[in-house]
Amino acid sequence: MAVLATFRYEEDFLAGAERVKTAGIGRISLMSPVPLEAAQEVLGLEKSPVRRFSLAGAIIGAVAGFAMAVATALVFILPTGGRAIISVPPYLVIAYEMTILLGVLFTLVGFHIVSGLPAWRDRPYAPESNIDRFVVVVEGAAETDALRAETILREAGAEETRRVEDGQ
């Protein structure tokens, strides 16, 4: 059972979210049409772990890029233009590009892992939250808790509350 409460105003939405959070009912998701730092604070989200993926990707990319260039040169010993087989300056350029390529790709993977997307399944959702409404979703609440959540949210100024199935 999930409770879905729609708010018109941002401050009501934040207050409602805060109160449900303090009451400790179920799992809370806060849906908004624009990113809200305040909403992230309510949930206690700190620095996103995505940055670890970015760092790892960049480092792996730099090493892999340089290693790929060196390994290719060592496997095929084909001297060109009087340059060394392992000539560092051009390989640094390759390493630079690979740093960025793998940095970006790892960040993308990190985004998917951290956000849990893609999630092509039915989850509690109110389409108006992508237009101009703010929505608090309380998932996994038992009947009494759901009632309590509804009361709290309505008191906070929710326009409407409704119940939907939990997401899988």
Next chain:
Amino acid sequence: MRSEVDMSNVLDKLREYSKPGYYDEFDYHWTMTIDLDRCTGCEACVVACQAENNLPIVGEERYAEAREIKWIRIERYWEGEFPDVKLNFIPMLCQHCDEAPCETACPVFATYHNQDGLNTQIYNRCIGTRTCAVYCPYEVRYFNWFTYTWDEPLEQQLNPDVSVREKGVMEKCTFCIQRIRMAKDNAKDDGRRRVRDGEVVPACVQSCPTEAMSFGDSNDPDSKVSQVMNSPRGYKVLEELNTVPSVIYLKKVHDDV
């Protein structure tokens, strides 16, 4: 190819591979000398090259478009004002630079430096970016703008030792690598370790009526080419570009100097 890395001396290997130029010494250092004092500009070398290396005859129209393929060409430089003019010839062919600008440019290793000090061109690998030719200061690389064909029965005179190139491929003077190859094979068959001086003669050198050109291994101090190249008249074209060419020209001596 020295591709196996011996694990026991990896560091030595790495040092070797990090060394500019890579080669300490070429097995052979094929070198050509061209005595400009003897060159009459007869273009026999051009024709010989054409026949030996299966160069296409592009025809008048393509020639007018500056798309001829001549691995060796005679450049003409006029000196002075008419009627008091002098004509100087410089046969220009791939200089087989030891530090060739063209080689670094190729993204697919279609051109590289082999252990004989030759700047090689591998037609099969070429994808036709034409960067090598742009980077070449001597403009001796020629591109196949079209696939050229030989009318019957002219295809009968094609040299079977040399491949025929298709459109989109870069080509250039190879110092008649097929003849070098054959000389090396013969030497091996005879149980000799090295090719003898004078055994390899590229088509242009062979055909020069005034014997202006000589060819050989400059690693061998007794070879003819080593002696000729040390002449005080010797110079390299565009030496200031530091391409280290393997073709040495001998200056023309004017009567009035």
Next chain:
Amino acid sequence: MTMFDHGQPTYAEVNRDVLSSMLETGPRYWMLLGTTMTIAGVCFFMPWIYQLIVGVGAAGMNRNALWGTYLSNFIFWIGLSHSGTLLSAVLHITNSQWRKSIYRSAEAMTLFSLMTAALFVMVHVGRLWFVHWSFPIPNPMGLWPNFRSPLMFDVMAITTYLTASSIFIYMGSVPDFAAVRDVSTGIRRRLYTVFSFGWRGTAREWHTLGAAYMFFAVFVIPLAVSVHSIVSWDFALSIVPGLHHTIFAPYFVCGAIYSGTAGIVTVMYMLRKFMNFERYIGEKHLDYLGKLLLVLSMLWTYINILELFTTWYSGTSFEMEALDFRMFGFYAPLYWEMILFCAFVPLLMLFRKIRLSWNKMLVVSILINIGMLTERFIIVATSQPRKFLPDAFGFYFPSWIEFSITFGSFAIFTTLFLIFIKWVPAVSIYEVKETLKPLRRDA
């Protein structure tokens, strides 16, 4: 100061306006799309197929001039791609509000001009059917590419740029794909469900997206700078007089951002005019872009003067000869046209009146890009046909096939852009909303 010329829209109006631009398609759109596709087919692909059959000789290049318009157009399109993503990323990390309504289409411009540029590489090479040998993927030669080659840097840089800018624009659009999903039905709904990854706009999703997007932006900035530096090294790492300059990398990067920003002005004009985005793309944007263009034009002029100056000061005979041919040779009219269009015309933007007039800015921006197109042509056509040996001096003039393909490339770009505006909201819905004042009960 507000970004909006015609009053501030509400959240719902933003959704409605932007989505209707995407979902409501008139006959004019289809006619335009049909025209550009026809032009692309007839002027670009048909001559190209002809060229593939007979060989690159169909173009006007010859044994002295081995690079031609294909390469100069490649640089031009890469250059045009430089402003969108770079500007968007720089403005994103500096948290500029005026970026938000224009960045999506600017990034699309990046993506599509990059694709056009990549096409020109394909057109340029002699054996297209083997072009995959220049990628580090297994091939029948059993040979990997030469990572010491400047062209290989190019392959790596452009692949990375194409990947990074596609991801950048895609990830920025995910919440908007969700908005499209919410208003559509049937197959489109299912498609956009997939596109939007099932986005719900929860605080956690926004949080993660924000972090990831910031990293994309941070990665893209050094990438964009490196891409055009590397393109310039295709030239500068040769020893050809007139190309072998250390100034080339900053010159190309500056020129690229310059031409790209002018391109953004042109595209903004079209979007405003034909997509009814008057409300979201206002005078403010035009004013800022105009100032940016002005600064870039001066920087470009400075670097140009410096290039001439260092060449002249060196006094090398080869360099002087190249300089002389560039400024007073056959292509001198093109050279001076470039100076006029890229150094003098932009000075008009010193006047606020001109900066704030859409029509005048359109003219200025198009002139700048004509100038930049010729700049690239001059770089290619006046240097490498005339290198060191006077007897081998050549001359290059494009053939009709090259003119046709050049013209057709603009149609390809326009086609891609036209397809884009019907698939992706051309103005970022959620980010425009961010610039709006939040709804308050007392308001």
